[in-house]
Amino acid sequence: MLWDNYPEIKRKLRKVETIIEQNLKCRNKPLEELLQTLLKGGKRLRPAFSILSAGFGKQQNDKIYDAAAGIEILHMATLVHDDIIDEAGMRRGKPTINSVYGDKMSVYVGDYLLSRSVLLLSRTLPEDRLEKIARALKSICEAEIEQFFSRFNLDVSPVTYLKRIGRKTSALFAFSCGEGAFLSGCDENSQKNLIKFGFYFGMAFQMYDDILDLVGDTKETGKPKGNDIKEGIITIPFILALRKNATFAKNARKIMSAETIKTADIKKIIDEIISLGGIDDTRAWIDRYLQKAHTMLEPLPDIREKEIFHDIMLTLEK
Amino acid sequence: MLWDNYPEIKRKLRKVETIIEQNLKCRNKPLEELLQTLLKGGKRLRPAFSILSAGFGKQQNDKIYDAAAGIEILHMATLVHDDIIDEAGMRRGKPTINSVYGDKMSVYVGDYLLSRSVLLLSRTLPEDRLEKIARALKSICEAEIEQFFSRFNLDVSPVTYLKRIGRKTSALFAFSCGEGAFLSGCDENSQKNLIKFGFYFGMAFQMYDDILDLVGDTKETGKPKGNDIKEGIITIPFILALRKNATFAKNARKIMSAETIKTADIKKIIDEIISLGGIDDTRAWIDRYLQKAHTMLEPLPDIREKEIFHDIMLTLEK
Numbered sequence: 001m002l003w004d005n006y007p008e009i010k011r012k013l014r015k016v017e018t019i020i021e022q023n024l025k026c027r028n029k030p031l032e033e034l035l036q037t038l039l040k041g042g043k044r045l046r047p048a049f050s051i052l053s054a055g056f057g058k059q060q061n062d063k064i065y066d067a068a069a070g071i072e073i074l075h076m077a078t079l080v081h082d083d084i085i086d087e088a089g090m091r092r093g094k095p096t097i098n099s100v101y102g103d104k105m106s107v108y109v110g111d112y113l114l115s116r117s118v119l120l121l122s123r124t125l126p127e128d129r130l131e132k133i134a135r136a137l138k139s140i141c142e143a144e145i146e147q148f149f150s151r152f153n154l155d156v157s158p159v160t161y162l163k164r165i166g167r168k169t170s171a172l173f174a175f176s177c178g179e180g181a182f183l184s185g186c187d188e189n190s191q192k193n194l195i196k197f198g199f200y201f202g203m204a205f206q207m208y209d210d211i212l213d214l215v216g217d218t219k220e221t222g223k224p225k226g227n228d229i230k231e232g233i234i235t236i237p238f239i240l241a242l243r244k245n246a247t248f249a250k251n252a253r254k255i256m257s258a259e260t261i262k263t264a265d266i267k268k269i270i271d272e273i274i275s276l277g278g279i280d281d282t283r284a285w286i287d288r289y290l291q292k293a294h295t296m297l298e299p300l301p302d303i304r305e306k307e308i309f310h311d312i313m314l315t316l317e318k
Numbered sequence: 319m320l321w322d323n324y325p326e327i328k329r330k331l332r333k334v335e336t337i338i339e340q341n342l343k344c345r346n347k348p349l350e351e352l353l354q355t356l357l358k359g360g361k362r363l364r365p366a367f368s369i370l371s372a373g374f375g376k377q378q379n380d381k382i383y384d385a386a387a388g389i390e391i392l393h394m395a396t397l398v399h400d401d402i403i404d405e406a407g408m409r410r411g412k413p414t415i416n417s418v419y420g421d422k423m424s425v426y427v428g429d430y431l432l433s434r435s436v437l438l439l440s441r442t443l444p445e446d447r448l449e450k451i452a453r454a455l456k457s458i459c460e461a462e463i464e465q466f467f468s469r470f471n472l473d474v475s476p477v478t479y480l481k482r483i484g485r486k487t488s489a490l491f492a493f494s495c496g497e498g499a500f501l502s503g504c505d506e507n508s509q510k511n512l513i514k515f516g517f518y519f520g521m522a523f524q525m526y527d528d529i530l531d532l533v534g535d536t537k538e539t540g541k542p543k544g545n546d547i548k549e550g551i552i553t554i555p556f557i558l559a560l561r562k563n564a565t566f567a568k569n570a571r572k573i574m575s576a577e578t579i580k581t582a583d584i585k586k587i588i589d590e591i592i593s594l595g596g597i598d599d600t601r602a603w604i605d606r607y608l609q610k611a612h613t614m615l616e617p618l619p620d621i622r623e624k625e626i627f628h629d630i631m632l633t634l635e636k
Contacts, residue, residue, distance in 0.1 A: 081426070
């Protein structure tokens with residue numbers, strides 16, 4: 001477990017865990033069981049980022065744990081709905097709700113989680129901050145919708161991709177850091193730096209995730225290799241490879257236009273992406289964003305939380 | 319159009335319409351078009367109830383239009399997600415998003431609408447009121463999840479049904495009335511009465527809708543007759559008929575346990591419900607709830623808005 005090396009963070013995350021559990025209690029027993037299963041697993045990166053950011057403030061504020069829990073519940077809601085979109089059968093090594101109960105159930109469980117998240121956050125955050133979380137949710141949805149309409153479009157540009165992942169993933173990391181910083185009474189400059197740090201980290205994190213989809217250990221990701229390709233989602237390693245070789249672009253276009261894409265063809269595309277340097281180039285992009293994230297932390301005091309942020313960044317560098 | 323006879327309400331609803339339109343603007347063109355189509359149609363009952371309730375207050379408050387728009391956007395979000403659950407092909411006489419783009423799209427369009435609704439309401443309402451809308455959303459989800467787990471369960475009791483529709487439908491009507499009353503500065507007693515009025519009306523409204531599913535004009539409802547039965551959703555006319563005749567209960571149980579339910583069998587069930595008085599009994603229930611709603615309005619001043627509320631109740635009496 002990621003946090004085993006950081007007992008002080010682990011202890012604080014346990015508080016968040018308890019709040020999440022309390023907030024997912026409900027009368028409906030089958031739903032309750034479902035939610036408890038959902039709860040297990042997950043690295044709790046976003047709540048941890050709130051907690052770590054709060055370390056840079058001068059106030060001890062227990063609302064941080066509520067906010068962190070609310071953010072994680074929101075994240076869980078988007079995961080449940082993502083699994084419908086992805087037709088995923090497994091998530092965090094467990095069968096997804098939609099693979100057991102069908103898409104219909106997933107829709108309402110996701111909505112239920114959203115309502116619980118808004119409920120918790122509306123009790124925790126002042127009104128203008130709540131607007132920010134609604135904005136983050138709006139961003140995520142816009143990105144997912146844009147991604148949906150861009151499926152199987154091999155002309156998607158790196159800029160479109162970057163904008164998309166900024167909304168899809170980075171916005172919530174930025175919000176997590178921002179709320180922690182705000183609630184702990186960080187000065188405005190530090191708040192801004194931590195928000196930007198979260199944003200840049202989120203970019204690197206998503207690109208890392210997109211690499212995992214292509215070459216990651218299936219057991220770890222819980223999804224078949226090349227699931228994005230099968231779904232027509234063109235991520236940055238693919239985009240970069242497409243721009244390097246016209247023959248590959250032509251072949252890929254042919255494969256991707258088929259009614260159903262064969263597993264062998266997906267493997268062929270992945271192999272080409274690798275040999276054209278799509279993965280390596282993406283790693284270079286990741287490093288660039290981690291560097292930006294790094295720069296945002298520089299003006300902040302050298303406390304333990306900063307070290308931990310650096311350690312987490314290192315996990316995306318391999 | 320329902321509001322043609324009430325020009326003052328129609329004029330106010332047009333303000334709400336404009337706010338909805340403004341709040342559904344977005345950069346993504348295909349999404350924009352989709353949302354514009356969604357916007358058309360719909361009776362705007364909930365915003366109208368906010369506006370009518372506001373008539374009992376002493377303040378003119380333009381926030382009422384924003385709140386009413388936020389509530390309608392929330393309602394639209396639940397409709398989009400309902401259409402996935404219902405496997406509906408038509409809504410308000412137009413093809414549903416999921417029938418055109420598939421379930422995946424519907425999920426995110428619904429989420430997007432939810433985020434826009436929360437965004438608008440968080441700008442409009444004080445924090446503790448926002449908690450109420452999150453509660454209403456939570457209620458709706460819980461009811462839909464409970465309904466899902468109760469599918470094809472012919473032992474569902476009238477009490478379970480009443481609790482369900484209280485959460486699924488009445489909660490939002492109650493909230494609509496409550497916000498209008500609150501924002502216009504109604505005294506506490508009037509606020510409570512209007513909230514209860516909305517709740518009781520919502521109960522009658524849902525039962526009326528459940529009758530329509532069985533015997534309504536398919537062109538008007540946009541759904542095939544007996545869609546609820548096909549989906550295994552046991553509504554009050556069915557429940558009441560089941561309790562009247564053991565032979566029917568036995569036959570219905572057999573039909574409902576089949577892998578797929580034939581259209582002829584659905585027709586058979588509907589005919590039996592009618593001849594056993596399930597529809598007539600439900601009408602009596604509707605009248606009872608309308609009477610309760612009526613009682614809540616009694617202590618309020620005899621203004622034009624009260625008349626209009628009475629007129630709308632009459633539309634459920636036939």
